[in-house]
Amino acid sequence: MxxxxxxxxxxxxxxxxxxxxxxxxxxxxxxxxxxxxxxxETATYSADDVKEGEKLFTANCATCHGMGASGSAAGPSLVGVGAAAVDFQVGTGRMPLQMQGPQAYQKPQQFNAEQTKQLAAYVASLGAGPAIPSAEFLDGKGNATEGGELFRVNCAMCHNAAAAGGALTQGKFAPTLNGVTPQHIYEAMITGPQNMPVFNDANISPEGKRDIITFLKTIEANGSPGGADLGALGPVSEGLFVWIAGLGMVIAFTIWLTSRTS
Incomplete structure (x- = not known):
């Protein structure tokens, strides 16, 4: 014992x-x-997709991101970023990068859908990361009311309550979400591109992301029932419009009045 x-x-x-x-x-x-x-998440890539993606990557991306996507002085490592990050960046035309700057600008796509899939397959094969979301969370049939609440709490401070975008610091900006596909919205939430934070499933569940997408597509379809939204930037754009229009009317009236007296 x-x-x-x-x-x-x-x-x-x-x-x-x-x-x-x-x-x-x-x-x-x-x-x-x-x-x-x-x-x-879904992962439906073949060995041929990975092989062709590696060829595309070596020819178009390795200059900045290094051989094997290990990174270089001109671009970060892509090991572990996942297929969703590639699909978003390449699918929106932000990559390949047009020029160095505070952040990548959206532009016409440089690769077609099949090539984008192959690039995503290759990067996904290098390390585990967020995968491209499945269609069930992109159907726009979530709860728009719940999505609106989640959007205002987590996204509106940068993207504006009307999802019209907004300015950030040092030349950076949050882009408008009008016209962005549901898949790219979801991928942005799980990968955090540019200055955006990552909203993983512990922050916002897949169902919550679906609700946010439904909300965004609902306000996009409804347009601006009150008339011209002036960029949906709130009192800044409205005040500027009133100042310019009002001052212009005063000047025009003054010119007309003085011409009448002469």
Whole structure:
């Protein structure tokens, strides 16, 4: 009994229990995260997609991102960014980069849908990362009311309450979300492009992202029932319009009045 009691009080016993607890906790968290993300992700790439994607990457992207997408002084590593990041950046024309600046500008796509898929397949093969979302979360049939609340809490401070975009610091900006496809909206939320934070499933669930997309497409379809929205920038644009229009009318009236008296 004395020997057994000494073993229980051995200093390494506490450390062993602590390590075991950390391993169990980390394992359970990893499993839960994987299951949660799997609900909104698809991975349907063949070996040919990866092979062709590597060729496209070497010819068009390796100059900045390095061979094997390991990164360089001109561009970050893409290992582990996932297929969703590639599909968003290439699918919106932001990549390949047009010029160095505060952030990448949207422009016409340089690759077609099949080539974009192949590039995404290659980058996805380099390391685990967010995958392209499945169609069930992109159908626009979520709850627009819930989506509007989530958008105003998490997104409106940058993108404007009407999703019209807005200015940030040092020449950066949050783009308008009008006309952006549901897939690219979802991918932006899970990858955090440019200055945008990442909204993983722990922050906003896949169903919540679906609701946000539904809200955005609802206000896009409704337009501006009150008339000209002046960019939906609020009192700044409205005040500027009133100042310019009002001042212009005063000047025009003054000119007309003085011409009449002469």
């Amino acid at each position: 004395r020997a057994l009691s000494q073993k229980r009080r051995h200093p390494l016993a506490v450390l062993s229990l602590l390590l075991l607890g950390l391993l169990v906790t980390g394992g359970l968290y990893s499993i839960a995260t994987t299951v949660n993300q799997a609900k909104a």
